Amino acid sequence: MLKWLWLSAVVVVLDLGSKAIATHYLQLYQPIPVFPGFNWMLAHNAGAAFSFLSNESGWQRWFFSVIALAVSIGITLWIKKLNSSQTLLALGLSLVLGGAIGNLWDRVTLGYVVDFIDVYYQQSHWPAFNIADSAICVGAVLLVLDSFRGERDEKQDAVDVTNVTNVKIANTKKPKAGA
16 A cells, blocks of 8 residues: 555655745744734754653754654555555555654754744643644544544454354254154
């Protein structure tokens, strides 16, 4: 199912392109209001999700890069093994892969991830994020939805096997003697 890698490539192109535009037009940590609850704001995140470990000495750059590379390889191999009926799983994995590669590129080339979307309510701001982060989140939701669908399919298969077994047992009864 490598045909889904086009979606990962689209995510990478949109992510890197939007980060280049944000870096060119926005000033670091200076919000530009778009509408209430939403700003454009350039931020540099040297850590992981929600700036986890961003204040460390720099080792986290390579640590998170190695993790992202390993996850990207693993997801690519997983996508390769999918069959054509696993569309939702392929879609989710492709979005996560594209997001991981987009942020990996930043981390390796810049030493930090470029974020530029600032969502807030009153004085409470969500950590700034980017297109790659959004793709990872949407992909993760699709993976969860697929797992629920998978459980339902497995239960249905179990019911089907039980019914087939019962039918086979019913059909294998020997006729009574003298009948």
